[in-house]
Structure formats: structure tokens, C-alpha cells
Amino acid sequence: MIYIVIFLFATTLTSFFTLIGMRIPHGESINGRSYCDRCEMPVPWYGLIPVFGYFILKGKCRHCKQKINPLYPAIEFFAGLLFALSYLYLQDNVIEYVIVSVFYALMIIVSVSDLHYRIVPDKILLVFLPALLISRIFFPLTLWYYSVLGGVFGFLFMWFMAWYGKKRFKQEALGGGDIKLYFLIGVFLEIHLVFLSLFFASLVGLIFGKFIMKKTNYIPFVPFIFAGSLMAYFIGPYLLNWYLGLLT
Ligand SMILES: [Zn+2]
Secondary structure, X not given: OHHHHHHHHHHHXXXXXXXXXXXXXXXXXXXXXXXXXXOOOEOOHHHHXXXXXXXXXXXXXXXXXXXXXXXXXXXXXXXXXXXXXXXXXXXXXXXXXXXXXXXXXXXXXXXXXXXXXXXXXXHHHHHHHHHHHHHHHHOOOOOHHHXXXXXXXXXXXXXXXXXXXXHHHOOOXXXXXXXXXXXXXXXXXXXXXXXXXXXHHHHHHHHHHHHOOOOOOOOOOXXXXXXXXXXXXXXXXXXXXXXXXXXX
């Protein structure tokens, strides 16, 4: 029962995060009602219901029949699932669950901005940085300064990759937003997991780029960074223990 409540609550929150991710880069207010991109008519209340609203509207605007991107109900659905499953995993540690939820909020917002506008807004990073830093210093996964080190090294490593990529391929592969975002991810994951997350992110991105997105030039990297961070967070500790076990 609690999982269903979390799922429904999280899908509602996620539709709000999606709104933030779409409006902040425009400098638009986040208070106004949702409206259609094309005819600018407001979306009726039943269209605002997370996940289901899309199906009630049959995937298009009621006025101008403009198709609604099915990506949004999909994001809401999977985010709801993610919040519920994470609670299943972390229910004995409510503080950690709250920190993880803050991290998810950040990653959902910047993923939407990246998918939509190809940018990671500084404003969002500035809001989430103190929240993640303070919570990790007081409630670290390992040692408090590992979060600071994770941030610094995550940032430096991404910066180096961007510099090297630019030199090697003569085009910008990683944006400044991705590099700054990695400071926050490093703070959340701490130094022992931050490099693992980059490895997973590159792996997922590579597979996706090779088999699914052949035709487009631009691959938004933030959703892959999110996937890589999740893998590092949930699988990483087991992987590191297993690896360290091999050494002793
Ligand atoms: Zn419309």
C-alpha cells in the first residue's frame, strides 16, 4: 500500500519537476498553469493527472490536436517506479531516502532541460548544491570528506574529458553544464563511487548511441549520467566489495 502511495505522490512531484526543467531555462514563472506548446490553450485539469492524463487526452491537445510528447508520461511513470523501489531498498534509513529523493529531483529536472534545450541550468545547480553538500557532510555514505573529494574529482575528471574530447575530436562533446553537474553527483556519490558512475554512464550512452540513436548527432548525456549514477549507487558498493575481496 505504502508503495502505491509513494508511486502516485512521486509521479505528481515528477510532473512538477518536468515543469521546472522546461520553464527555468526560459526564465518563465513556474506558477502558471500548463498550456499547449502550439495553441497556448490551458491543459484541462484531467490532463494534468500524472501518467493517466496523457491517456485521457489520448495523447493530443484537446483544442488543436497537437500531439503530446509521450516522453513526459513515460518519465513520470519510471520516476514513480524509481521512488517506490528506492523506498523498498532504503526503508530502514529514512534520512538516506530523503537525500536520495533530493538527488532524484535534481537529476529529473536537469535531464528534462538537457533533453529539451541541451542545457543544464546553473540556477538549478546552485539550489541543489548546498542541499546535497550539507546533507552528505552530516550523513555521509562513508566519510564526510569523501563527498567533498568526490565533488572535486568528479568535476576535474569531467573537465579533463571535455578538454581531451575537444582536442581529439575537434568538437564539443561535453557541455560546461555536464562538468558542473558532476561536482554535485560527486558530492552525492562520494569519491569511491563517482568514477564508477562515469564508467556506467559512458557504457549506457555508448550502447544507446550505437543501437538506438544512430540518426541524431546530438546525444543528451544527462539522462545517461543519471542512469550511470543510479547503477553506481545501487550496484557500486557490492562491486567494490567483491573487487576488494579479490585483492585480499
Ligand atoms: Zn493545442
